[in-house]
Amino acid sequence: MPILTSRRALLLGIPAIALTAGGVTVGAMMRSVPDDLDxxxxxxxxxxxxxxxxxxxxxxxxxxxxxxWTVTVRNQSGAPVKVARIGINGGMPQHGHGLPTAPRMTADLGDGRYRIEGMKFNMRGWWTLDLAIDGPKGTDTVTFNLML
Structure with a gap:
């Protein structure tokens, strides 16, 4: 009988441990949307x-x-940045995952405007769009928050 009891405890205990560990992981990933989200x-x-x-x-x-999407880049005085490279990243802070696609800059549209293609959001919620801009003054970053 002790073998059956040990086996039952093992069979019931493993899922319980897995659920607890999963709950802790999900809880660590889940962040609430800030009240003052920019x-x-x-x-x-x-x-x-x-x-x-x-x-x-x-x-x-x-x-x-x-x-x-179109990204417009200007310098500190408001003039268009006519030569720039833009890297794109992002994701869902509440879910702990990135974008479902790999968007990239595909065209310089002139006047400091650049086309980003390959954007896809696969669910509603809080998304971030992170841009790395490499231009004449150097490389800088910016994060946009989107509520879809």
Missing amino acids: LALDKPTAAGLYRAAIAPDAMPIVIGSMHA
Whole structure:
């Protein structure tokens, strides 16, 4: 009988441990949306080298569909940054995952505007869009918050 009891304890104990560990992991990943979440789509970069603005090429943003965005980059005095490279990253802070695609800069549209293609949001919620801008003044970053 002790073998059956030990086996039952083992069979019941492993799922309980897994559920507890999973709950702790999910709890650590889940962050609440800040009350003062900055939803500006036009803002200075982290070190102040540039000012960046983002806009989807089509509205409304359709969940689960691929779409393009335009990023406008200006210098500190407001003049367009005509030569820049832009790296894109992002994800869902509350879920602990990144973007479901690998968006990239595909075109220089002139006048400090750049096309980003390959954007896709696969669910509603709080998303971040992180840009690394490499321009004449150096490399700087900016994070945009989106509520979809």
